[in-house]
Amino acid sequence: MSTLGPDKNDDVLRRFYGVIPAGGAGSRLWPLSRAAAPKFLHDLTGSGSTLIRATWARLEPLCAGRTLVVTGRAHAGAVRAQLPELREADLVLEPEPKDSAAAIGLAAAILYHRDPATIMGSFAADQVITPVEPFQAAVTEAVHTAAEGFIVTIGITPTHPSTGFGYIRSAGALAVPGAPHACAVAQFVEKPDEATAASYLEQGGYHWNAGMFVAPVDLLLKHLEASEPVLYAGLMEIGAAWDTPGRAEVMHRIWGSLPKTAIDYAVAEPAAAAGDVAMIPGAFGWDDVGDFAAIGRLNAAAEVSNLTVLGEGARVYSENASGIVVTDTKRVIALIGIDDVVVVDTPDALLVTTKAHAQRVKSAVEHLKASGDTDVL
Amino acid sequence: MSTLGPDKNDDVLRRFYGVIPAGGAGSRLWPLSRAAAPKFLHDLTGSGSTLIRATWARLEPLCAGRTLVVTGRAHAGAVRAQLPELREADLVLEPEPKDSAAAIGLAAAILYHRDPATIMGSFAADQVITPVEPFQAAVTEAVHTAAEGFIVTIGITPTHPSTGFGYIRSAGALAVPGAPHACAVAQFVEKPDEATAASYLEQGGYHWNAGMFVAPVDLLLKHLEASEPVLYAGLMEIGAAWDTPGRAEVMHRIWGSLPKTAIDYAVAEPAAAAGDVAMIPGAFGWDDVGDFAAIGRLNAAAEVSNLTVLGEGARVYSENASGIVVTDTKRVIALIGIDDVVVVDTPDALLVTTKAHAQRVKSAVEHLKASGDTDVL
Numbered sequence: 001m002s003t004l005g006p007d008k009n010d011d012v013l014r015r016f017y018g019v020i021p022a023g024g025a026g027s028r029l030w031p032l033s034r035a036a037a038p039k040f041l042h043d044l045t046g047s048g049s050t051l052i053r054a055t056w057a058r059l060e061p062l063c064a065g066r067t068l069v070v071t072g073r074a075h076a077g078a079v080r081a082q083l084p085e086l087r088e089a090d091l092v093l094e095p096e097p098k099d100s101a102a103a104i105g106l107a108a109a110i111l112y113h114r115d116p117a118t119i120m121g122s123f124a125a126d127q128v129i130t131p132v133e134p135f136q137a138a139v140t141e142a143v144h145t146a147a148e149g150f151i152v153t154i155g156i157t158p159t160h161p162s163t164g165f166g167y168i169r170s171a172g173a174l175a176v177p178g179a180p181h182a183c184a185v186a187q188f189v190e191k192p193d194e195a196t197a198a199s200y201l202e203q204g205g206y207h208w209n210a211g212m213f214v215a216p217v218d219l220l221l222k223h224l225e226a227s228e229p230v231l232y233a234g235l236m237e238i239g240a241a242w243d244t245p246g247r248a249e250v251m252h253r254i255w256g257s258l259p260k261t262a263i264d265y266a267v268a269e270p271a272a273a274a275g276d277v278a279m280i281p282g283a284f285g286w287d288d289v290g291d292f293a294a295i296g297r298l299n300a301a302a303e304v305s306n307l308t309v310l311g312e313g314a315r316v317y318s319e320n321a322s323g324i325v326v327t328d329t330k331r332v333i334a335l336i337g338i339d340d341v342v343v344v345d346t347p348d349a350l351l352v353t354t355k356a357h358a359q360r361v362k363s364a365v366e367h368l369k370a371s372g373d374t375d376v377l
Numbered sequence: 378m379s380t381l382g383p384d385k386n387d388d389v390l391r392r393f394y395g396v397i398p399a400g401g402a403g404s405r406l407w408p409l410s411r412a413a414a415p416k417f418l419h420d421l422t423g424s425g426s427t428l429i430r431a432t433w434a435r436l437e438p439l440c441a442g443r444t445l446v447v448t449g450r451a452h453a454g455a456v457r458a459q460l461p462e463l464r465e466a467d468l469v470l471e472p473e474p475k476d477s478a479a480a481i482g483l484a485a486a487i488l489y490h491r492d493p494a495t496i497m498g499s500f501a502a503d504q505v506i507t508p509v510e511p512f513q514a515a516v517t518e519a520v521h522t523a524a525e526g527f528i529v530t531i532g533i534t535p536t537h538p539s540t541g542f543g544y545i546r547s548a549g550a551l552a553v554p555g556a557p558h559a560c561a562v563a564q565f566v567e568k569p570d571e572a573t574a575a576s577y578l579e580q581g582g583y584h585w586n587a588g589m590f591v592a593p594v595d596l597l598l599k600h601l602e603a604s605e606p607v608l609y610a611g612l613m614e615i616g617a618a619w620d621t622p623g624r625a626e627v628m629h630r631i632w633g634s635l636p637k638t639a640i641d642y643a644v645a646e647p648a649a650a651a652g653d654v655a656m657i658p659g660a661f662g663w664d665d666v667g668d669f670a671a672i673g674r675l676n677a678a679a680e681v682s683n684l685t686v687l688g689e690g691a692r693v694y695s696e697n698a699s700g701i702v703v704t705d706t707k708r709v710i711a712l713i714g715i716d717d718v719v720v721v722d723t724p725d726a727l728l729v730t731t732k733a734h735a736q737r738v739k740s741a742v743e744h745l746k747a748s749g750d751t752d753v754l
Contacts, residue, residue, distance in 0.1 A: 031709070315750065317741055320734075332408070332726040332753045334741045337734030338718070345727055349709040350720075352729055357697075357714030364694055364711045373692065376709045 012147045012178070013140070015119045016214075018059040018067035019107040022052055022079065022125035023097060027365040027377075028291045028358070031349035032326050035377055040125035041078050044289050045298045046310055051289070052125040053082045058132050059123065062139055068092060068110065069125070070103045089243060095255050100211075101231060101266035102258050105224050109239025112217040119146045121214040122263075127288050128298055134284040141280045142214035144178035150278035151215040151223070151271045153185065155207025156286045161197035164290060164359075166190055166209040166264070170279050185277040188269050207279065210286055213268070219276065223267045231266070234258050291358035292342040296324045307335070311345075323355060349376040389524045389555070390517070392496045393591075395436040395444035396484040399429055399456065399502035400474060404742040404754075405668045405735070408726035409703050412754055417502035418455050421666050422675045423687060428666070429502040430459045435509050436500065439516055445469060445487065446502070447480040466620060472632050478608060478643035479635050482601050486616025489594040496523045498591040499640075504665050505675055511661040518657045519591035521555035527655035528592040528600075528648045530562065532584025533663045538574035541667060541736075543567055543586040543641070547656050562654040565646050584656065587663055590645070596653065600644045608643070611635045668735035669719040673701045684712070688722075700732060726753040 026039030033039040040052040047054065052069075059067055068090040071079050076093050080086065092106060104122050111118040121139055129135045142152040155168045171184035188209060192200065200206035225232040234254045241250035271277050287294055299308045306322035314327045321335035327345040335341065342358055344351040353361065369377055403416030410416040417429040424431065429446075436444055445467040448456050453470050457463065469483060481499050488495040498516055506512045519529040532545045548561040565586060569577065577583035602609040611631045618627035648654050664671055676685045683699030691704045698712035704722040712718065719735055721728040730738065746754055 031711070317744055317748075317750075319737065319741060319744075331724075332745065332750055334408070334726070334728045334730075334738075334745070336728070336730035336737050336741055338729060338731055341715070341729060343727075343729055347708075349711070350722060350727070351711045351713070352715060352718060352720055353711075353713035354715055360696065360713050361711075364696060364713055367694060367696075368709065368711070371694075373694075373709055 012119075012144055013062070015117050015147070016063050016066070016143050017111050017118050017120050018063040019104065019120050019122045020052065020055055020059075020067060020069045020125045021100065021103050021122060022069055022071040022075065023103060024126065026126065028362045029289070030361055030365045031346045031351055031376060032328065032344050036074065037078075038075070038126070039289060041075070041082070044295050044310070045128055050082055051128065052079065055123055055125050055127070056083050058129060058135060059121070062136055068107050070094065070107055072097060095252070098255065098258050099260040100263040101224065101228060101261045102235065104263045105221070105231060105235045105266070106238055108217040108220045108224070109235040110242045112221055113239045113242065116218050118217045119143055119214060120217050120220070121212075123212050127210065127286065130285045135282065138280045138282045138284070139214060141179035141181055145174065145176045145182040145278045145280065146214045146216055148176050149216065149219065149276070151213055151219060151268065151276055152182070152278045152280060153268070154210065154212040154214070154282045155279045156210045156282050158201055158206065158208050161194060161201050162208065163191055163194055163197050167192065167200055167206045168209050168279055170205050170207065174278055176278075179280065181280050182278050184275070185272050185279045188264065188272055207281060210282070210288065220267055223271045223274075223276070227270050228259065228261060228266045231259050231261070291361065292324055292326070292344065292353070293355040293358040295326065296355060389496070389521055390439070392494050392524070393440055393443070393520050394488050394495050394497050395440040396481065396497050396499045397429065397432055397436075397444060397446045397502045398477065398480045398499060399446055399448040399452065400480060401503065403503060405739045406666070407738055407742045408723045408728055408753060409705065409721050413451065414455070415452070415503070416666065418452070418459070421672050421687070422505055427459055428505065429456065432500055432502050432504070433460050435506060435512060436498070439513055445484050447471065447484055449474060472629070475632065475635050476637040477640040478601065478605060478638045479612065481640045482598070482608060482612045482643070483615060485594040485597045485601070486612040487619045489598055490616045490619065493595050495594045496520055496591060497594050497597070498589075500589050504587065504663065507662045512659065515657045515659045515661070516591060518556035518558055522551065522553045522559040522655045522657065523591045523593055525553050526593065526596060526653070528590055528596060528645065528653055529559070529655045529657060530645070531587065531589040531591070531659045532656045533587045533659050535578055535583065535585050538571060538578050539585065540568055540571055540574050544569065544577055544583045545586050545656055547582050547584065551655055553655075556657065558657050559655050561652070562649050562656045565641065565649055584658060587659070587665070597644055600648045600651075600653070604647050605636065605638060605643045608636050608638070668738065669701055669703070669721065669730070670732040670735040672703065673732060
């Protein structure tokens, strides 16, 4: 393994550009998270920062503001308010959701037209990572590995046999300068059942797929072109026009016609099959805040009391109660003699469930949608 | 036992006047019931009537509008709205709460000055009684018994060894014309512990004291005079002025100085010791709606679903949930995977507890009072 001189190191890192896809309603966190105020616009950890702001801050030392955000048109104002440093040319507003291949592919196409040597790193706006230093170290290794011609995923060491995430099966170590932990990826595997997940942990060599990756934009686009030529052509046309006065017209004309597919199918899996994917194991705490039980885990307050309370100016009285209260209101909330409860209090909707049932909130949202109660979604 | 002729029967019943003490915040039903909107102003059974309206309607066939209501000044408007038939002279507004001896004693004093032969019947505004026919039959028997010179309590046949009520120990049957079920009362006993309550049920001859009684006003006042002479004198002065232009001045001058005590201590117990108390057993369903668990029992909906929902236009979605939802709002409420829960949703306060802990709501209210959160009490 060779040691990099400071100049070479700097050259590679200067090619790095952050991308933050900020999408998804986070329906497992309803009624806190909803169409008009998705998960990434909330402070779910009591840190004082929304998740998107924390994501931006984590990337800041690596890309010094060279970060592009892709989000829905409805969230433009909220995202600008959260990220006042964001340049308008780096704010991509989707007229309608088109799934992750279009969102991330457009970021790649825009950055490619600015500089085809760019290495982009894609990090969802609604994940919680602590501490930040090992995250930044992993991304730095990933950038060096990407510079060698890889799409580099950052794998999360599993803490339990989760059935909620896809897994990455790694192969041998790679000898990449500046990336001592880089290894080859043999395969992406879909969310397993419980027995399979347990066997992954037993065997070792499996990491959770957190959807974080770092890649040379040209390599990403090459795989996209091969698997989704129509999508690729449309995105390249928008990318070419992006930093010109034609941006709005081209976006308006093309976006609606683009096919919907996930970046996993369009790029990650074919690239892995071609031997183009590497992995850096992430030696940091990671949570996708998938449900309200996660909010309990992520809030330090839970360690000193049995009740986690989230919400500015919350007025909660509890007696023999444990669980989580999230409030968007100034109402007095009294909890008496109830364990592991989840109470989410918003001006127009109230959820009462338990930590054990937190994953089922999504089905409630689907039911409400079906029954026409869309005013609260 | 003699049979009454229609004339004699009518004479006795014509002396009857209903009294409805409408007091108490019902803090075990917080945050639905509160200082500004106590229990008696709510429809807690899904019947379409508030408890005070239902109480009035139950008495109507017996006293044809000859009913006097004693309540707090703050509830004047709400009571007038609920009981549009109520004459202003029959609405007693307490400038401040002075406990039951003052409230009921003042009713007696007012009625005494109108006609010393009056037989009053006192029935709290916040109890649920079904069906009404046996209640009316019991009151009719009680009026006949009162006419013989008794303070007549209506005892509730215990359905379980409750520790939440006082008990009435009966002695032998009385031979009262028109009251075949009348019996003598040996003693009022305070709320017992569980073992004692169980022994009462085993022994028989014990009924719950529901606080309902029928009495000649002169007999009631005689006992009050003996046990609480200062209170008696004050109430008689107000009573004498009540139907005159001096009412407001006298009320204002005297009420604040009256001693506070319960009618049980001031009248019922000394009268029982003197052998002046009789009882009619009530052969009807009775509930004092003491907590939210009672609301579950009292609502027919609970029989067809595991979830009782109370509230006009309630928007409740439930999945594997049982218990009670009471809502004063139009918010969507989603309950997922939670059993025997009690959710009470009001614009400024939310309660989440379980049926088993429903009795402890009162202590939450006391805590909130102590902590200065009086805006929601």
